[in-house]
Amino acid sequence: MKIKVVESVFQANDAVAGENRALADKAGVLMVNLMSAPGSGKTTLLERTLVELGPKNCAVLVGDLQTVRDAERLGVSGSQVVQINTGRGCHLSAAQVAQGLSELDLTGLSYLFIENVGNMVCPASFDLGEHKRVALLSVPEGDDKVAKYWTLFQGADVILLSKIDLLGALDFDPERVRDDLSKINTHAPLLEISAKSGQGFHNWLDWLRKEHYTPTE
């Protein structure tokens, strides 16, 4: 009985996720779902990304339990930004993204970023309709997190090792991350970046440009 309830939740979510993806496909928009622990640098990454890709090419849906702080930070760029408050909800759902999509004008957009709720566990289980999944791991969180929070890293299409400007100041071994990743995900590149210093940032931009969805006639 319980299992049935859980299954139906995922089924309902997946149906809406499919509609979200179809909508983005039709508009030629690459939908990218950013997931990480709180404070890994998702918003700072996006601040710089919007500027680099061109604010008018990008839109953002931002998930948070409460506050509009991230939307305010990202809105400075001039990109379209919609804040989704989840209350006590620990992840975004496809239905919330659908509602956010209805508030955006997709015309002329190339990229739609979804900044998920800061949480390394629950968001990984919910398809939002994204084309690509990005997992961030920041240096201060420690080099032991890939094996611990394996569902997130197993399902990611690219993994960003963020805040690498702090590598010298903290005990963190990138090789340990690579070793753990090699056991669960061999297709996703690991990119070392700092949105603050700009180090390695071009690799992230190159990845986005390469992955950009091109509609077939």
Added chain:
Amino acid sequence: MKIKVVESVFQANDAVAGENRALADKAGVLMVNLMSAPGSGKTTLLERTLVELGPKNCAVLVGDLQTVRDAERLGVSGSQVVQINTGRGCHLSAAQVAQGLSELDLTGLSYLFIENVGNMVCPASFDLGEHKRVALLSVPEGDDKVAKYWTLFQGADVILLSKIDLLGALDFDPERVRDDLSKINTHAPLLEISAKSGQGFHNWLDWLRKEHYTPTE
């Protein structure tokens, strides 16, 4: 119908939590639930805490999706440590803690620490039977997290601002944290500590000693 299912989950959890608390009360053990984002320093905090309070006075239940890394680190102290792997579970449940308790010898213990799964959202909704709730916020996570993850900080009995040895290297305003806290939680002290440098650590130890449960005859 859905609401009924959710309610019964919480009711079942609360019943077991009550039994856990009664067990700890009987043994004169203060049960402390540590909650935070991944990588906020829960394990490093405990490593030092066990040594300072005396390893034989303390036991730890460690929750992680996978791996026994934290239990291995904490076991070095000589304290009793039980690792609980939750698989895809985003928080510890009272039933998991009950199982962990059954594997511990509580005789002579003063403190039982529960290191919850690294997650600022879900753990805050589940009573494990603890007497006190500790919320950690590490400096690298940013000074905007209290208002965003308000359920965790609202329900905490003490808040630890951890990794303050990094205050000089990062943009972080402790006043912003105090200001956000003043709106949602006026009873819990905010202690600034570094488990690495030891700065402020005595305040945390003093708090624990003060809160230690003394059984009434």
